[in-house]
Amino acid sequence: MVGDDAQLYTMEGIAAAFVILMTVYLVAGTTSIYTPGDSHISDMQLEVLGNDVLLVMDTPTEEMKESNLTLYLRTWNATDFERNFTSLLRSRTTDGPDDTLRFAAFVSYNTTAGTINTTPFGSDGGRTGYEQAVRVTRLVTIPGRPPETPGDFREIKQVVMVEVLIWRG
Amino acid sequence: MARLDDDGQWIVMMGFLVAVSIFFLALVINQATLVGQTTAEGVLEFPKSDIRDFTEEVHTLVDTGDVYNSTINETLRRDIIALEEARKNTIVNYSVQQVDISGKTYNETIYHFNNGVTVYDATVHY
Known part of the structure; x- marks a missing residue:
């Protein structure tokens, strides 16, 4: 014969078990696990930083004057571009060592043949090809062909695109 | 047959009510990270x-x-x-x-x- 004693205790036990299961489920589910797919969030933050750096460099210090970025491109001064970009990219509000971000810059331009070419415009070191880099760009108008640029650079006033790869080194 | 002790049923019911309301709060916290993440992603992706x-x-x-x-x-x-x-x-x-x-x-x-x-x-x- 099946004993039907203590049925309320059984029900209470089941209810308690349900409460515990629910709690464990919620606690376990609340923690967020950083998966490889989430890495694009930090990539996007890097993009925001890079775009800000280019924006600052492309902003003239006085009205109707040319920006530093235009100056560097017009004179093809990759050295000063590197220095300026590095200091803006790596500076921190706190004391202590600078950030460890690395970058490589390129300039894309419309060639005499009507195609788009890309030429290097300074970087802060070598690359292995395995960097998890993001790319930020900015359009710049330059009055003519800068010195020491490839031969298919047009002589006329034109718009070029500065592209910078940024990664955490 | 054992005597069923039916004292304190109010206490048991209130216990369940409190447990359910804590579940509700836990659910809010549970969703908070997800909501924060998707919102931040949406803003950054634009x-x-x-x-x-x-x-x-x-x-x-x-x-x-x-x-x-x-x-x-x-x-x-x-x-x-x-x-x-x-x-x-x-x-x-x-x-x-x-x-x-x-x-x-x-x-x-x-x-x-x-x-x-x-x-x-x-x-x-x-």
Whole structure:
């Protein structure tokens, strides 16, 4: 014969078990696990930083004057571009060592043949090809062909695109 | 048969009610991280910088007289369109014309931006 004693205790036990299961489920589910797919969030933050750096460099210090970025491109001064970009990219509000971000810059331009070419415009070191880099760009108008640029650079006033790869080194 | 102790049923019921309300609060906390993450992603994924770069460059061209009196500098326009398409996979276009509004002449700039995910159109009188 099946004993039907203590049925309320059984029900209470089941209810308690349900409460515990629910709690464990919620606690376990609340923690967020950083998966490889989430890495694009930090990539996007890097993009925001890079775009800000280019924006600052492309902003003239006085009205109707040319920006530093235009100056560097017009004179093809990759050295000063590197220095300026590095200091803006790596500076921190706190004391202590600078950030460890690395970058490589390129300039894309419309060639005499009507195609788009890309030429290097300074970087802060070598690359292995395995960097998890993001790319930020900015359009710049330059009055003519800068010195020491490839031969298919047009002589006329034109718009070029500065592209910078940024990664955490 | 064992005697069922039916004392304190109110206490048991209140216990359950408290447990259920704590579950509800836990559920809110449980969703908070997910909601925060998706919101932040949505904000970051919008190509704000790309759109601003394009419109600012065109605006600078308009402002410095490269595009004026309805004569767009066609070379610069083609440069911008070609560069955005080749290097950013983005279709852009713009046109400028002078319009008279309330007796004043404005440059009416129409921007078009489409990177496959975000479409942005704007008309600016300046």
